[in-house]
Amino acid sequence: MRVLFVILAVLLIVPGWSGAERLPLLQQGRQQVTAIPVNLFAKDPARKRLGALTYLGGVELRSADPVFGGFSSMRVRGDRFTMLSDGGGIVRFTMGPDWQVRGATARELPGGPGTGWQKRDRDSESMAVLPGGDILVGFERANALWRYDHALRRVIGWRAPRAMRKWSANSGPEAMATMPDGSVVVFSESNAKRGAKGFAAIRLLGNPIDPATPWYRFRYVAPPQFAVTDAITLPDGRMLVLVRRFGLPQLFTARLQLVEAGAIRPGAIVTGRTIAAFEGEAIHDNFEALALTREKGRDVVWIASDDNQAFWQRSLLLKFRLES
Template identity: 40%
Template structure:
């Protein structure tokens, strides 16, 4: 991911790090309105704001969350530090929190470039696929995140930029995978994306390339599968003067064919002074027949950013 402003101000992480053992340190959720100037405002394009929380914790390596998956109650979020957080959402609070470390990375040293996890997908048996930048790799883990099951370095991703690679990944019904590049462009305003016929950590599953056209000035930062089988894409933009913005689009998998350019159908966009940050993770859930979208931000583990968890209803 591109951390333009943070790179100007901070050295984010050392070249290597040691990780604490799994812990159950508390995470505090403080409710926030999306529009501080009009807290009663709920409608944003085709989205209705349900609620949001600023998350904080004394856990030493809390933050940096780049991918999210959940069912509306139980959630898993992966950080670009190689760690993860499991939690249950009850009445606006995070309970049964559990921090842990991924059991293996795509590089040998364990430094930042070996563990920069950016995207995630979950299979029907609970297996977890994680996409990595720098190494341009995909690792499949067991459902309990205790074991590496397979690791792949897809040749089609080999020339993706090291710091803006497999930023978004989604598993479609039937077992196909789509991976979106953050940085690799194949035409003006068009990002590279790959359709895998199966598990991208297996070399036998060779993908074909297509193009994704995000909203102007945005890049894809995560994706999830909607209940109707379409793909919801979280897009991010950063400007030195106006900070972070986010936009949500829908992609129809039926339009994805080799060489095609698929535009995102805009649902809504969010920019300051709204309560928005470096939004990098998204998951879709069903509640009473209604589709809910949950977004989480990557605070880069720097004090000028926040970890936000936002919930919207898709109209």
Template identity: 40%
Template sequence: MRRRTRYSLMLVLALLCQWSGTPERPMLGRVPDLTATPVLLDPADPKHVKVGALTFIGGVDLTSRDLAFGGYSSMTIDHGLFTLLSDGGTIVRFRIDERFRLSARAFGDLPVGPGNGWRKEERDSESMTRDPSSGQVWVGYEGYNQIWRYSPGLTLPAQMVAPRPMADWSVNGGAESMVRLHDGRFLVIAETNRRLPSQARSALIFDRDPIERPLKGFEFGYLPPEGYDPSDATELPDGRVLILNRRLDLPFRWSVVLTLIDPRHIRPGVTIRGREIARLAPPLTVDNFEGLAITRENGATMVWMVSDDNLLILQRTLLMKFRLDL
């Protein structure tokens, strides 16, 4: 009886040691369950494909029976391989052909990051950018206001830095957008952290890899369209930066605006406003778009956007493809 009691106490202690007071963050299973269902840009008019400087090529609604699927806030595309990173540190990879059929599906998880990874807040990965030459990947974390650099494929070893200019960025409004420019500089834009008293968002230019030189660079402001928050950015072949801005009007009425800025015009302390090139709003197919990337096809620039469904049944994980005509 005493031995049984001792074993029971040991089991209770073991469980208590594993319990942190908050539930474990959702984790994807080992079997990559993923389905793509085609969607139209305008459900009422299949011929409606032109929106500003964008021409709709196609899109899909990504679904999975895995309860941890969703929440994708950033995306990279490497020779046709898509990598979606959620705001909970989960990874989805796949290839998609010209008929929007999926292949090479794979699920994964960030190997390390802020905290021990038990809570979702410790893997609040909101932005991602990649060096096409080395394959290294940088991830921006909200809350901790850190930037982590991972080895190719988001693997170990990894290094991190907490840049001093980002120290006071708000818990839920930090490094939502991050771009490695072709000249080696890095551009980071906060989602909601403002350069008061204006509505311009706090933004940074690092003159090199922030992991190596976190203090080398300067601050400036990005002014998004009124009522919108910047959610991601990517560099175009000509060196300009395309910024994705999104807005929520209740109940669950999302809209997005794409703007262009030229890094050559950015100087320390200035506020720069993007030039609007496209606006998507209902009744068009639109959701909480937070991930942005480009590809090149036969000399044309293709813009890809993915939406963050916040793991809610009322939202969708949409992957949309457009041709950019400037």
């Protein structure tokens, strides 16, 4: 009987507890992160070209922290990296041309849907930098957008857009990108509609957390069996969309697609042209994060993988020059 009373007390005292395992948290503060160089083609290290991409280098990121990894979105500014996991964990570090990680720190994202007790409360899958520097984070399952300051330390506000309410629990705002005009495009991961081509997506034409902001729907047609995982906008208005496939024989493969400027319009059925395929002998994993920088006047694309905290996957961080 005493055991029963203890269980009931826990249910009453701990908010949101439903018998599910507690969301694991990163070890706060300094982190020891190592970077192990990787080749684009393991069997041919000298080979650097993959479609429209030229490989500039890459590493596998490792840490003794068992919660390290799961990166679903990232931001790169010069030599400063911000990696956001799908459990609300933030890892920041600097890394220069020598590919050595320095000053790595970890902490949790403030705020977010629900109580934060379970992973579904902090399923942070996407990130976009807004005009002025604030950062928008998309939470799957809650189908909500949270706006933070530039350092991801203060919540400014949040919104669950009406257009996203019927997106399925595990196919929410997986990818976001800020357009040159300041509008924000949000892609569902794989939210399909019977009789309609492609997956659901929306474009918010102003402050994404303001209920009065106008918006419209469009759909994105990924290659068969692929789902959208991230997107970035190029300075000329074109967009890069990362899509991923899970299945045999290679488990995870990915493709980078190019969407022409002006293709995203109200009600449009948008398709991208594949410019690089991470499959076959090329390095491949659960690629979920994209970032863009500029070096010597050229577009540089960063791609990172979500290792799902699985021993057989890797947290890869790869760097490419875009050739088209």
